[in-house]
Amino acid sequence: MRLLVTGGAGFIGSTLVDRLLADGHQVAVVDDLSSGDRRNLAGAGRAPGFELHEMDVRAPALAGVTAAFRPEVVCHLAAQISVRASVADPVADARINVEGTVNVLEAARRAGARKVVFASSVAVYGRPAAIPVPDGAATDPRSPYAASKLTGETYLSAFRALHGLSYTTLVLSNVYGPRQSPDGEAGVVSIFTDALLRGEPTVVYGDGSQTRDYVFVDDVVDGFARACGTGGDGRRFNLGTGRQTTDRELHSLVAAAAGAPDEPRFAATRPGDLPAMAVDPAPALDGLGWRPRTDLATGLKLTVEWARAR
Numbered sequence: 276m277r278l279l280v281t282g283g284a285g286f287i288g289s290t291l292v293d294r295l296l297a298d299g300h301q302v303a304v305v306d307d308l309s310s311g312d313r314r315n316l317a318g319a320g321r322a323p324g325f326e327l328h329e330m331d332v333r334a335p336a337l338a339g340v341t342a343a344f345r346p347e348v349v350c351h352l353a354a355q356i357s358v359r360a361s362v363a364d365p366v367a368d369a370r371i372n373v374e375g376t377v378n379v380l381e382a383a384r385r386a387g388a389r390k391v392v393f394a395s396s397v398a399v400y401g402r403p404a405a406i407p408v409p410d411g412a413a414t415d416p417r418s419p420y421a422a423s424k425l426t427g428e429t430y431l432s433a434f435r436a437l438h439g440l441s442y443t444t445l446v447l448s449n450v451y452g453p454r455q456s457p458d459g460e461a462g463v464v465s466i467f468t469d470a471l472l473r474g475e476p477t478v479v480y481g482d483g484s485q486t487r488d489y490v491f492v493d494d495v496v497d498g499f500a501r502a503c504g505t506g507g508d509g510r511r512f513n514l515g516t517g518r519q520t521t522d523r524e525l526h527s528l529v530a531a532a533a534g535a536p537d538e539p540r541f542a543a544t545r546p547g548d549l550p551a552m553a554v555d556p557a558p559a560l561d562g563l564g565w566r567p568r569t570d571l572a573t574g575l576k577l578t579v580e581w582a583r584a585r
């Protein structure tokens with residue numbers, strides 16, 4: 276199959292590219308390298324037929340690149356990924372995440388693509404009424420980032436109705452693993468890993484009881500690979516484990532994997548931080564045959580090994 280991956284130089288996107296190439300597909304990447312890294316594609320670059328287009332997803336030239344490559348499926352992961360940046364500059368967030376998504380959809384359907392697989396976020400659920408968040412739960416975006424991701428989902432639905440362009444939305448919980456940047460806010464695993472390996476102090480916000488649902492990048496990428504088939508058309512699936520891990524537990528697990536002291540500092544809770552989050556992955560098992568396979572200790576060991584070797 277021929278697949279176009281936007282954001283393919285990033286943490287999740289480049290891992291997806293490696294998986295798709297290993298499965299024998301032909302892959303083109305569109306990425307402006309704003310947060311992605313060419314080094315993530317070092318292996319992919321040696322694969323026959325691989326193409327990297329250093330390009331903004333909003334560029335008018337995207338239509339020509341997509342038409343020339345003729346992808347059957349477009350995996351759209353390029354995005355402004357920071358909630359805090361979206362609050363500071365909601366216009367910039369919308370330009371990338373809304374205008375960029377519409378440009379990708381328009382390029383995909385003009386090029387005759389069959390399907391778009393879209394990376395959305397648990398942020399679209401806001402403060403959910405039930406945890407783990409079940410299938411079909413109400414959305415309640417509480418940040419410009421959540422609003423722009425949900426708007427992207429709405430456009431997928433409109434393009435399917437209007438043009439018959441198939442889609443699957445994958446709602447990602449807290450993804451962690453090799454290649455995640457410790458610079459952003461989302462990657463608490465990589466932030467702890469980086470600091471603990473350097474012997475630098477680590478900070479836990481609040482009393483450490485805040486929870487998140489950590490899902491390993493290889494498992495998430497397996498969800499994308501499955502969604503590139505015909506299953507799950509017009510559906511949204513949660514890719515998480517359904518399990519909550521507290522910040523304090525996570526610190527202990529990363530410290531154990533890194534062989535570092537488990538002694539975080541504690542600081543005041545940050546305004547807007549959710550007290551708890553986890554999503555129910557059961558519908559993805561029905562719809563895509565997907566389930567998370569990597570337990571947290573194993574995933575953290577692989578993440579620390581990668582960070583140590585870097």
Ligand SMILES: NC(=O)c1ccc[n+]([C@@H]2O[C@H](COP(=O)([O-])OP(=O)(O)OC[C@H]3O[C@@H](n4cnc5c(N)ncnc54)[C@H](O)[C@@H]3O)[C@@H](O)[C@H]2O)c1
Nearest residue numbers: 282284285286287307308309310311331332353354447450
């Ligand atoms: N990491 C997580 O826990 C998580 C959780 C929920 C959703 N997501 C979503 O998954 C996707 C991938 O996230 P990631 O964690 O790999 O982040 P990342 O920053 O590593 O990857 C994003 C990629 O998109 C590229 N990009 C950004 N703006 C672009 C633009 N205008 N044009 C072209 N390329 C552009 C960046 O250079 C980068 O390579 C994003 O859509 C993100 O919103 C991630």
